[in-house]
Amino acid sequence: MFDVMLYIALLFISFAMVGLVYRVIKGPSVPDRVIALDGLGINLVATIAILSIILRTSAFLDIILLIGILAFIGTVAFAKYLEKGEIIE
Amino acid sequence: MKTNNLILQTATKVLVFIILLFSVYMFFAGHYEPGGGFIGGLMASGAIVLLLIAYDIKTVRKILPFNFIKVTATGLLFSAGTSAGALFFDKPLLTHWFTYVHPPLLGKMSLHTAVLFDTGVFLVVVGVTMTIIQTIGESE
Numbered sequence: 001m002f003d004v005m006l007y008i009a010l011l012f013i014s015f016a017m018v019g020l021v022y023r024v025i026k027g028p029s030v031p032d033r034v035i036a037l038d039g040l041g042i043n044l045v046a047t048i049a050i051l052s053i054i055l056r057t058s059a060f061l062d063i064i065l066l067i068g069i070l071a072f073i074g075t076v077a078f079a080k081y082l083e084k085g086e087i088i089e
Numbered sequence: 090m091k092t093n094n095l096i097l098q099t100a101t102k103v104l105v106f107i108i109l110l111f112s113v114y115m116f117f118a119g120h121y122e123p124g125g126g127f128i129g130g131l132m133a134s135g136a137i138v139l140l141l142i143a144y145d146i147k148t149v150r151k152i153l154p155f156n157f158i159k160v161t162a163t164g165l166l167f168s169a170g171t172s173a174g175a176l177f178f179d180k181p182l183l184t185h186w187f188t189y190v191h192p193p194l195l196g197k198m199s200l201h202t203a204v205l206f207d208t209g210v211f212l213v214v215v216g217v218t219m220t221i222i223q224t225i226g227e228s229e
Contacts, residue, residue: 088142
């Protein structure tokens with residue numbers, strides 16, 4: 001019963017990711033695509049959390065923090081490139 | 090136009106220490122759990138990249154006055170020295186050894202020479218990554 005609930009949650013997260021991928025492809029401006037990619041990273045964190053509950057392992061919990069940090073650094077670098085035209089000045 | 094990135098700089102001052110602590114945790118967890126020198130070095134250089142994004146390259150040079158090519162050389166020296174050290178005890182190359190020690194406050198610890206080899210991997214990864222990023226960032 002609990003596993004069925006987890007699979008339903010995975011299904012809804014995958015629907016949300018499909019919507020974000022649509023925004024990445026279709027988005028009229030570049031900041032729309034950057035925000036959609038950031039949202040994809042956060043949804044990936046949720047997917048890994050639910051998968052590690054389904055697989056009953058705690059080996060993936062470091063990956064969650066890792067993806068959070070990498071998504072933050074990537075978004076900040078993209079934002080600085082869009083604003084100033086260079087990432088490291 | 091003078092842009093003001095106060096929020097980014099203040100958030101960086103907090104986040105860099107969290108990322109560095111995470112990298113040290115990943116480095117020391119590598120013997121029993123996922124992690125190790127490679128991912129620890131990559132996260133440490135990720136913290137330095139966040140500093141480079143929030144501040145400029147001169148300020149980061151002042152904060153961390155390292156020549157990263159020499160950091161790479163030190164890491165290679167660590168790894169080569171640890172693997173060659175087994176030759177002095179009539180053992181084959183790359184033989185590692187561990188022992189149990191009892192320091193005053195920490196209780197029973199096992200010290201393993203593989204940690205020294207992993208320190209070399211950590212320093213090589215940090216040095217190579219920061220050399221690549223600083224070389225690309227400096228060229229006009």
